[in-house]
Amino acid sequence: MNLNLLIIIPAITALGIVFSSGLKQVRFVAFAGAVIQLVLSFVLLFLFQQERNAGNNEQFIFQATYNWFPSININYHIGVDGISIAMILLTAFVVLAGVLVSWRQEKLSKEFFLLLTVLSAGAYGYFIALDLFTLFFFLEVAVIPKFLLIGIWGSGKKEYSAMKLALMLMGGSALVLVGMIGVYFSGTNSLDLITNAQSSIAEETQRIFFPFLFVGFGIFTALFPFHTWVPDGHSSAPTAASMFLAGISMKLGGYGCLRAAVYLMPEAAAYYQPVIIILSAIAIIYGAFATLMQTDLKYINAYSSVSHCGFVLLGIGMLNQTAINGAVLQMVSHGLMTALFFAAIGMVYDRTHTRMVKDIGGLLKVMPFIATVFILAGLCSLGLPGLSGFVAEMTVFMGSWQNPETLYRVATILACASIVVTAVYILRAAGKTMFGPIVNQEHLSFTDAAWNERLAAIVLLAAILIMGIAPFVVTDIIYPGTEVMMQKIIVHQ
Amino acid sequence: MSAYEIIFYLLAAFILGNGILAMTTTKIFRAAIFLLFTLIGVAGLYFWMQIEFVAAVQIIVYVGGIVVLIIFSIFLTQQSGLEMPKATLQRKIFSGIAAICGAGLTGLLISQYGFTNNPDAVLDDSVQNIGTQMLDYEDVGFALPFEVISILLLAAMIGAIVIAMKSKVEES
Amino acid sequence: MNEISITHILFLSTALFFIGVYGLLTRRNMITMLMAVELILNSVNINFVAFNKYLYPDNLDGLFFTIFIIAIAAAEAAVAIAIIIHIYRNHHSIDVEDNEEMKY
Amino acid sequence: MPTSTLLNLVNILLAVNFIAGFFSNTVGDAFGSMFHSTQLIHLEKNILNLAVLVISLQSREWLSTHKHIHEFYVILLASLSGMFFMISAQNMFMFYLGLELSTIPLAALANFDLAKRKSGEAAMKFIISSAFSSGILLFGISLLYGALGTLSYEGIAATMSGQPLLILAFVMILAGFAFKMSAVPFHLWTADVYEGAPVAVTAYLSVVSKGAVIFVFFSVLYTAFEHIFISWYNFLFLISVLTMITGNLFALRQNNIKRFLAFSSIAQVGFILIGITGNSAEGAAATIFFILIYLFSNLGAFGVISLVSAKTGKENISDYKGFHKTNPLLAWILALSLFSLAGIPPTAGFFGKFFLLMSGAAQNNTALIVIAALNMIVSLYYYLKVVKAMFMDSNEMAIPKVNTGFQAGLAFAICMAGLLITGLFGGCYEYIFSIIHL
Incomplete structure (x- = not known):
């Protein structure tokens, strides 16, 4: 299969949006694009499995290379392994749900859907890139749409949040840039992931440039102490943008940490392992406790995202296969769950026009569907068995426990303990807003979810349930991918 | 002497x-x-x-x-x-120090370099020679610079006239 | 004939150059700044002529450079004075600080 | 001849000139060795031709009310021809002559907003500072001539050494160049001149004038001063870092959008110098490529500003609040241009900056790359501030709808197409790289 389709379809969608007028046409084009992309992702999954079953054991399948700038050996190189496919599927689900949720986006609808599409194109391109330049290109493509989405359509102190987010993410990518240049001049004179993975980089060089790459990508995934853009950005963004931000954008970072930083520089990863573990453990605990203090639903989910993304980094930092599998699973699971959560919050907000926990109550009676979605998302977040969150976090814990050193044991236990805190804030928020007495009598007049909202929620819920009940569907694709990577990582430890 | x-x-x-x-x-x-x-x-x-x-x-x-x-x-x-x-x-002192230091450094470097006069230097600077070279377009000729500077003078003249010309708006 | 070392001529031109630089840095009047520039260009001219005369008499590079610099200086002065006169008509002052509306 | 016919005719002729540039590819010398031509030089001249064409298209609005159109074009083209002679020079003499031909008439041009006080001041500042910089440059050249006995680049390269006096001469020449490129610490004239001069002239100064000087600068560095690379690397490193930082810090606090672009262009020069420190074919290619991109991005921005300034006279960043509501298309053009200046993909600026960094990094100077990366973030902040003003701030007194004429529209189309195509399609960079023979 030609992987370029994954970028071409959003590009065509974007063009279509540019040339259509009025909300109806625009959203139809965007919706059609998202559906086609989702179908395409499943086709990709199917073809990928077929190839694997046919005995194609290459690390990356469907590779394609174009000599972009031959004189300095920069290529447009794409290909997928199981990890990429999982991320692509995640993106397709979230994008579709995001378009559905924004169905009634009256204000500047054309620009809104255009930016969403560009953002998704950046994410797709990022997940299939096998050359650091290509990767970096798509990473940055995805930043500015976020800035505009938050700044134009956001709420609250949107301009501040948008600026903070854009600068911190660009700061992250600037660090990545330095790291990339370090990789290029480490001897291979190439930015190709495969080429660089095959020739090992000198350890001295690794130690200099690993922090750049890891922290650079880490900022995208809320690495402590660079997580401060997350709460502001997520809470100010319009619903669909929050979904994209938490669901996709934060995953760019985790994926990059794994794919570029740890995979290319395993020795340095081992060298810096304690730092990574400590920082991610802090992020988990800090995120959980900070959530306790929040009274705004969006802030609750934003801070809990910091905590959950800490698990991704913790898993990667443990440097063993189970933990890394867990990290990838957590990326997918958290992407779906948080998107669902933000969608539910957005639906509540559209009706009540408040996100404060104290102003809302007893919505289950008024709008049972939305309330159910909200509660399910919360349960997934606190790791209820049967939902995706449980699978992912369990795997991370199991992987982490394999690491016998005291420091890592402590970190693991602390991370486990954070689940309890998560349960507290989730149950408190859900209980107050969904069960409890009705606070505002006006809320009685609200209608339940419209068809587009239902569809969006169902799409995401389905994915969460499938992952929770039959995790092997996902793990089967991911494991071979991480296995190949682990071979290099373990050899070099 | x-x-x-x-x-x-x-x-x-x-x-x-x-x-x-x-x-x-x-x-x-x-x-x-x-x-x-x-x-x-x-x-x-x-x-x-x-x-x-x-x-x-x-x-x-x-x-x-x-x-x-x-x-x-x-x-x-x-x-x-x-x-x-x-x-x-303050500005005078600063400029003075800068100029004196610059002159001192340049002078020092010049005297260190040790330029020595070419003893049998005879420069053919007759007007005839200058004129010939000025209009010569072969290897040592300056015909092109001569043309270029004529464009320069023309453009500068036009510019100067446009600017310095009294426009009617200002008179009123 | 050649008793004077070229180094002495270079000292002269260097001194003249830095006098010009000093003037440019301290003067706040446009016409006097222009004068400073003329001094700088003159010192360069002395250099070229001296080098050409005493060191490299094979061709006339330095001499021509000087002649062209003089011509260019004339053009420059003409444009500059046109601008000065124009500013004076609009502002009635040509001291740089008087009419400096723009700050860094 | 009525004004509009005249302007149309001029623009058509400029377009013909630009297209004809592609068909003239004679290589060789003329007038002894006074005029030299290679494929690379043709390309550089074509880039400048394109820029002049775009500027001419954009400034139609302003020119159509001006009384001295004929003179404007005579002076503009004289200055352009000066740049051509300068680029084609093979010795310091022709270089100097071309440089003066390109700057002295420009000073008159900077004064072409005859009724405005600032315009005259800008012209005066420009001519005095350029005369001063020529003076320094000439003193350096004269010392070089005295020590080496030659003015041609080849001759200098053959006999150049690390003697202190020669280094001093080199530093003086470098200072002269730094003035013309408005690199720190010789940048003080830039903002005032950019603000005061008419927008068309500012655009010309910031793109064509600067571009031509940079073309010459790196070719002189790479040919005449090739052998003292070790000496100039540190100077250039220092200048580039200072230029970037100063340009960025001052750009942060500007209110006038022309001053803002002036400081941003200073910062861009710092970035270009990083590429030049690479001292390699990659460095040269990256520099030319970046200037091509810089042309599109800067002229895109100046085009919008020029239109707005000609129609409403507003030039402050705060005037641009709510610009997107009234002029969505122009707002997007300005935003894309600014993104390209900030180096954000998929605009071409991203590729340009990346290649500059890559060629600079070839000297294994990690500090330089880190500083450059940090500066990219700072610069992003102030570019985004303008974008924020246009898209996010509300304004009762927003700039009313501005009509884009056909010609200005064409200029925008050229800029935007250039912004998107030059980077994404690698052929452009590869072509530049292939014709560089150092």
Whole structure:
């Protein structure tokens, strides 16, 4: 299969949006694009499995290379392994749900859907890139749409949040840039992931440039102490943008940490392992406790995202296969769950026009569907068995426990303990807003979810349930991918 | 010390003295006159070096042209007897130190480099030779620069006229 | 004939150059700044002529450079004075600080 | 001839000139060795031709009310021809002559907003500072001539050494160049001149003038001063870092959008210098490529500003609040241009900056790359501030709808197409790289 389709379809969608007028046409084009992309992702999954079953054991399948700038050996190189496919599927689900949720986006609808599409194109391109330049290109493509989405359509102190987010993410990518240049001049004179993975980089060089790459990508995934853009950005963004931000954008970072930083520089990863573990453990605990203090639903989910993304980094930092599998699973699971959560919050907000926990109550009676979605998302977040969150976090814990050193044991236990805190804030928020007495009598007049909202929620819920009940569907694709990577990582430890 | 040397040092003192005065005097008209003397001194230096053509050009263009232009513009734009605004002392000291250090460093490096005069140097600077080379388009010729500078003079002239021309709007 | 070392002529031109630089840095009047520039260009001219005369008499590079610099200086002065006169008509002052509306 | 016919005719002729540039590819010398031509030089001239064409298209609005159109074009083209002679020069003499031909008439041009006080001041500042910088440059050249006895680049390269006096001469020449490129610490004239001069002239100064000087600068560095690379690397490193930082810090606090672009262009020069420190074919290619991109991005921005300024006279960043509501298309053009200046993909600026960094990094100077990366973030902040003003701030007194004429529209189309195509399609960079023979 030609992987370029994954970028071409959003590009065509974007063009279509540019040339259509009025909300109806625009959203139809965007919706059609998202559906086609989702179908395409499943086709990709199917073809990928077929190839694997046919005995194609290459690390990356469907590779394609174009000599972009031959004189300095920069290529447009794409290909997928199981990890990429999982991320692509995640993106397709979230994008579709995001378009559905924004169905009634009256204000500047054309620009809104255009930016969403560009953002998704950046994410797709990022997940299939096998050359650091290509990767970096798509990473940055995805930043500015976020800035505009938050700044134009956001709420609250949107301009501040948008600026903070854009600068911190660009700061992250600037660090990545330095790291990339370090990789290029480490001897291979190439930015190709495969080429660089095959020739090992000198350890001295690794130690200099690993922090750049890891922290650079880490900022995208809320690495402590660079997580401060997350709460502001997520809470100010319009619903669909929050979904994209938490669901996709934060995953760019985790994926990059794994794919570029740890995979290319395993020795340095081992060298810096304690730092990574400590920082991610802090992020988990800090995120959980900070959530306790929040009274705004969006802030609750934003801070809990910091905590959950800490698990991704913790898993990667443990440097063993189970933990890394867990990290990838957590990326997918958290992407779906948080998107669902933000969608539910957005639906509540559209009706009540408040996100404060104290102003809302007893919505289950008024709008049972939305309330159910909200509660399910919360349960997934606190790791209820049967939902995706449980699978992912369990795997991370199991992987982490394999690491016998005291420091890592402590970190693991602390991370486990954070689940309890998560349960507290989730149950408190859900209980107050969904069960409890009705606070505002006006809320009685609200209608339940419209068809587009239902569809969006169902799409995401389905994915969460499938992952929770039959995790092997996902793990089967991911494991071979991480296995190949682990071979290099373990050899070099 | 031969007369030849003495003349050089006198010329040098004349040039530098007038130069300093031109840059430090507070009355603008005096500054222009000191500049005039400096430029005449430089022309004298060319005569002393026996490069008559350049000396003549120096007098015709600089003394006869530019300085007259400057004096003319002084008359047009301000009362020549008035004192000009003074730079602050701090600025003067800073500039003075910068200039002296720069001159000292450059002078030091020049004397270290040890330029030695080419003993059998005979420069053919006859007007005929200059004219021939000026219009020569072969290897050592300056025909192209000659053309280029004519464009330059033309463009500068047009620009100057457009700017300095009195427009009717301003009169009303 | 060649008793004077070229180094002495270079000292003269260097001194003249830095006198010009000093003037440019301290003067706040446009016409006097223009005068400073003329001094700088003159010092360069002395250099070229001296080098050409005493060191490299094979061709006339330095001499021509000087002649062209003089011509360019004339053009420059003409444009500058046109601008000065124009400013004076609009502002009635040509001291840089008087009419400096623009700050860094 | 009525004004509009005249302007149309001029623009058509400029377009013909630009297209004809592609068909003239004679290589060799003329007038002894005074005029030299290679494929690379043709390309550089074509880039400048394109820029002049775009500027001419954009400034139609302003020119159509001006009384001295004929003179404007005569002076503009004289200055352009000066740049051509300068680029084609093979010795310091022709270089100097071309440089003066390109700057002295420009000073007159900077004064072409005859009724405005600032315009005259800008012209004066420009001519005095350029005369001063020529003076320094000339003193350096004269010392070089005295020490080496030659003015041609080849001759200098053959006999150049690390003697202190020669280094001093080199530093003086470098200072002269720094003035013309407005690199720190010789940048003080830039903002005032950019603000005061008419927008068309500012655009010309910031793109064509600067571009031409940079073309010459790196070719002189790479040919005449090739052998003292070790000496100039540190100077250039220092200048580039200072230029970037100063440009960025001052750009942060500007209110006037022309001053803002002036400081941003200073910062861009710092970035270009990073590429030049690479001292390699990659460095040269990256520099030319970046200038091509810089042309599109800067002229895109100046085009919008020029239109707005000609129609409403507003030039402050705060005037641009709510610009997107009234002029969505122009707002997007300005935003894309600014993104390209900030180096954000998929605009071409991203590729340009990346290649500059890559060629600079070839000297293994990690500090330089880190500083550059940090500066990219700072610069992003102020570019985004303008974008924020246009898209996010509300304004009762927003700039009313501005009509884009056909010609200005064409200029925008050229800029935007250039912004998107030059980077994404690698052929452009590869072509530049292939014709560089150092």
